[in-house]
Amino acid sequence: MHETLIRDFAMDGRVAVVTGAGSGIGQEAACVLAEAGADLVLADINADGLAETARLVRERGRTAAPLPVDIADRSAVDDLADAAVQALGKVDAWVNGAGILHPFAILEAEEATLDRLLNINLKGTYWGCAAAGRVMKPRGGGAIVNISSAAADNPVAALSGYAMTKASINMLTRTAAVEFGSFNCRVNAIAPGFVETALVAGAYCDEQGRIDPERREAFLRDRAAATPLGTTGRPRDIALAILYLVSDASRFVTGQVLRPNGGVVMP
Ligand SMILES: NC(=O)c1ccc[n+]([C@@H]2O[C@H](COP(=O)([O-])OP(=O)(O)OC[C@H]3O[C@@H](n4cnc5c(N)ncnc54)[C@H](O)[C@@H]3O)[C@@H](O)[C@H]2O)c1
Structure with missing residues (x-):
């Protein structure tokens, strides 16, 4: 491949934070970003998954700082941003990948389950954007990627709670893109189909x-x-889209929802 094209996607010398890095899409995103040259701060509530992802990142020759975090806890997410700067000096990219899925019919909804979905998927992503923006602003920019879902555009029985959080993430993404553009921080979302x-x-x-x-x-x-x-989809299909959105290849892209989904929804 031509060298200039490789440079567009290269993450050499950059630091990326990935939440939900202990499994699935977040784990693969960490691997792909490491392959592109980034050093990684890995956050997840699952310490075993984090240790495995740290191993995979180091196997790719990059630095991994695994930090157990519950993203529903605002102060823990703030601490994550500070710990990332302390460990690796800065934050260039932040992927809000952690999420849960709880299917239930609206007529059978329990408040505690709905609150859990809102606290982790939506508020966790919100605090992730806020913490990332805070540490990126004084450095003059960065790129944030939120993980939404095809469910945000497509009503499916039993997915009301999950889909609401993902539709809200799309709007959070656009609003953060407007607020953070002045300090050169791009904010985009990825809405995967089934993986x-x-x-x-x-x-x-x-x-x-x-x-x-x-x-x-x-x-x-x-x-x-x-x-x-x-x-x-495969986790790598999503991870490569994440690489595009955090690298210079997408320097003119902000406030957008990218949909690697096999065409299952085309809103
Ligand atoms: N798999 C799919 O088909 C699909 C489709 C669309 C969107 N997504 C989204 O992709 C993201 C990653 O999902 P995945 O499919 O890789 O699932 P996964 O379960 O493999 O990974 C999710 C990770 O998030 C972590 N996590 C959950 N709650 C957390 C918390 N409170 N604090 C910190 N970490 C927490 C889990 O421990 C896990 O490691 C999620 O936001 C999900 O909604 C997945």
Whole structure:
């Protein structure tokens, strides 16, 4: 590949914070950013997952600082930003990847479950944007990527709570892009379609929580059939879109929602 093109996507000398880095899309995002040359601050509530991602980042020759954090805790997210600056000197990119999924019918909704979704998916992302903006502003900029979902654009039974948080993340992204543009901080969202990760495995697990291979195969076949491309996503499909949005390749892009989703929704 031509050197100038590699430079557009290169993250050499940059520091990226990834929340939700202990599994799935966040873990793969950390790996791809490390492959592009970034050093990583890895945040997740799951310490074991974090240790594995740190190993994968170091295997790629980059520095990894794993920090256990509950993103629903505003002060912990603020501390994460300060710890990132302390550990690696600065923050150039921040990926708000941590999230949960709780399916329930509106008529059966429990307040505690809805609050959990709002606190982690929406407020966690909100505090992530605020903390990232705070440390990026004095340095003259950076790039933030929020992880939304195809569910933000497509009403699906039992996903009201999850979908509300993701639709709100799209609006948070646009508003933050307006507020942060003056200090050269770009804010974008990625709204993935179906990607097989721990988040969605509940859809094909048996009552003991074990994956049922037949149910899994049928479920994946259905999800693939729902897309014009006839396939489901891989964490790497999303991670490469994240790399685009945090690198100089997207220097003119802010306030946008990028949809790597096989075409399942085209709003
Ligand atoms: N997998 C999909 O099909 C899909 C589709 C659209 C959007 N997404 C979004 O992508 C993001 C990553 O999901 P994934 O599929 O990789 O799932 P995953 O379950 O593999 O990863 C999510 C990570 O977030 C962490 N996390 C959960 N609560 C946390 C908290 N309070 N504080 C810190 N970390 C916490 C988990 O420990 C986990 O490591 C989520 O925001 C999800 O909503 C996933």
